[in-house]
Amino acid sequence: MPLDGVTARFLSSELNDSLSGSRIEKIYQPDRYEICLHLRTDRGHKRLLLSCNPSFPRIHMTDSVRDNPKTPPSFCMLLRKHLSGGRINRVNSPPFERIIELHITSLNELQDVTEYRLIIEMMGRYSNIILLNSDSVIIDSILHVDSRTSRVREVMPARRYEYPPNQGKLLPSEALDIVNKGNLPILEDSLGRPVEKAFLESLQGFSPQLSHEICHVASVDPRKGCRQLEPRETLRLLSSVGALLGVILKGVPSPTLYQASGDSSPIDFHALLLHDAGIPVAVDSISDAIDRLHERSFRDQSFDQIRKPLIAFVQNALAHAIRKKQTHETDILESKDCLLWKKYGDLILYNQSGLRPEATELVALDYENTDVTHRIPLNPSLNASGNAQAYYKRYRKAKAKIDSATKFIQDDDIAIEYLMSLQQAAISATDDQDIAALRQEISELASEGRDSYVKEAGEGRSAPPGKSKTGKQRSRALRSAASRAADKSRRDRANGIKKAESSSAEVFRKFKNADDTIILCGRNNLQNDALTFRTAAPEDLWFHAKKRPGSHVVLRCFGKSPSDSSVLAAASVAAYYSSAATDFRKGSPGISGTDPSDGAFTVEVDYCEIKRVKKIPGAKPGMVTYDQYRTLLVHPALPGSIDTSGNPA
Secondary structure, eight states: OOOOHHHHHHHHHHHHHHHTTOEEEEEEOOSTTEEEEEEEETTEEEEEEEEOOTTSOEEEEEOOOOOOOSSOOHHHHHHHHHHTTOEEEEEEOSTTOSEEEEEEEEEOTTSOEEEEEEEEEOOGGGOEEEEEOTTSBEEEESSOBOTTTOSSOOBOTTSBOOOOOOOOOBOHHHHHHHHHTTOOOOOGGGTTSBHHHHHHHHBTTOOHHHHHHHHHHHTOOTTSBGGGOOHHHHHHHHHHHHHHHHHHHHTOOOOEEEEOTTOOSEEEEESSOOSSSSEEEEOSOHHHHHHHHHHHHHHHHHHHHHHHHHHHHHHHHHHHHHHHHHHHHHHHHHTTTHHHHHHHHHHHHHTGGGOOTTOSEEEEEOSSOTTOEEEEEOOTTSOHHHHHHHHHHHHHHHHHHHHHHHHHHHHHHHHHHHHHHHHHHHHHOOSHHHHHHHHHHHHHHHHHTOOHHHHHHHHHHHSOTTOOOOHHHHHHHHHHHHHHHHHHHHHHHHTTOOOOOOGGGGOOEEEEOTTSOEEEEOSSHHHHHHIIIIISOTTSEEEEETTSOBOOEEEEOTTSOOOHHHHHHHHHHHHHTBHHHHHHHTTOSOBTTBOGGGSOOOEEEEEEEGGGEEEOTTOOTTOEEEOSOEEEEEOOOOOSOBOOSOOOO
16 A cells, blocks of 8 residues: 555654654665664664655564665765754644655754755655755755656756645645535535545545545445435445544554455555455554554565575576477477378389489379379489488488477476476475475575586576577586586485485475374475485375376374365365465466366366385486375365474474
8 A cells, every 4th residue: 555645644743752852873774765764762772764665665663674785875974964963843734745754953064054955755656755955955866857758847956945845635624614514525626426436636645545545434435426426325425434434533543454354464564444455453553553564565575686586597497398398299290291201102113113314203103092192292313212211311301300209209298297386396395495395496406417408507507698608518518517416416316415316305384283183394395305215104094186297195194094185185285285376366367177267166186105106217307107096176275273393303
């Protein structure tokens, strides 16, 4: 939710109460858009974060520590020059604008007391942080806006600072006066708009969420036009907007975080309690709400930045494998007439007695079907035997091409199946342990030369644009990488270092059932192998989505007979970490015969005893066969009780 003018009004008052009289001790600029002020207050040290990031502009107190560049940016150095050691006298905001001003007193180079204003404008892509002197002249800003960028308003050093142009909207106090007179506070130019849009265009400081709140409380369709409102709907809107304006003008906020159903992570915040923004969770302050929401967004963004390159890497390898298979299929298609070329050679030898010298064509009856006549092109420079041998050679090459391409296609199918499972592991990654396990598998495949698709895909990404590696360069790189891996292995053995079992290979996803049985789930193919063939006991149950890439899931029974609910829970976990669940979330139709639009879908999951699962000799990690299995139809879901402490001994 963007920080609207109403929230900015409450937030400036909150910051004024907590920061007035505080001293600025340190100033940092973690990135292009953010400034962090370390303050000393009568309540201890605090951090004030100002961000003009277009995706989430904000100002709030925070406890998080960000890494700072070794060399401070120029704007950070300017702020240190003018504001270090200064005191924040007060914090205010223009009436219901998304602007907050810090009034700071500091000493200049001559040790004279000087007044400064540090302004943060939180207006989406027009957001900025600006330092003004006592005459409201811009000293500098974190982002420069010249006449080429904006014809309306320049933000450049030595220019006089002006507020953004007034939009001509109604202040909440003016709007409440109109409501008290029995009229909706909607400007005449907006009467032709839907109700929600009309309130947004007419009321100063309102965001789409506040406009929607008015319609929700009044039980009025927000898409309905203002001129189509019935009298009773108008009365309900008057009551709703009047109550909301009264709360705003009263000046007592209700800082609230909002969560999605079934998820404890915040998805939104506001200074007021809204009825249709999610599950409300009261917090101590608006700063706290913004900070917690940002931390969640920052973690998600950081995780995505780590995961996306891994997904892209695996997808490149998968695309490479698919292209190789298509090439081999093309080879088979181009050589499909090889038997015909052998027949041409036979017919030339059979009819050579009647073949005149320098003939360019032979017309002969098919010896298998006399109703078919073949017109066989000949090379006039060769005799009959030479032409026949040319066709035999062509036949042998085509047959060898088909035989090798058929074998290669089998290998390609295995590689594609494996890479699809690796891709599913990357897509299903949700935490740092998943990423560590995925990196380990990709690293082992690349370093040991076990998968040329992964290696070649990686090299293709590292080549400069327009300069992709040739076959010789790729082969040389592969040999070099294999040689380096072998050298490292020899050095490790010489130093007495054993090849370590990666910790991630033994830290599976773990869920505990009510009957004390435990569900373990592999994070990648290496973990799938370790779980199925090293960790699980013969009497444990093994689960996997039917004919779908996904994780191996084991229900550890410890010699007991598991309950039906535990079996269903393990099957649901296998469905959740399969490509079927991923496809459903993307809106792909046709999953297990159920339309995703139904809101609930099922996945077929096979399960059997561990002893029925066999490793395919020489196959990729995670590739298995199994028999004597049963199939369940379950909804992808995770058990409510999750144990993250590790795995059983």
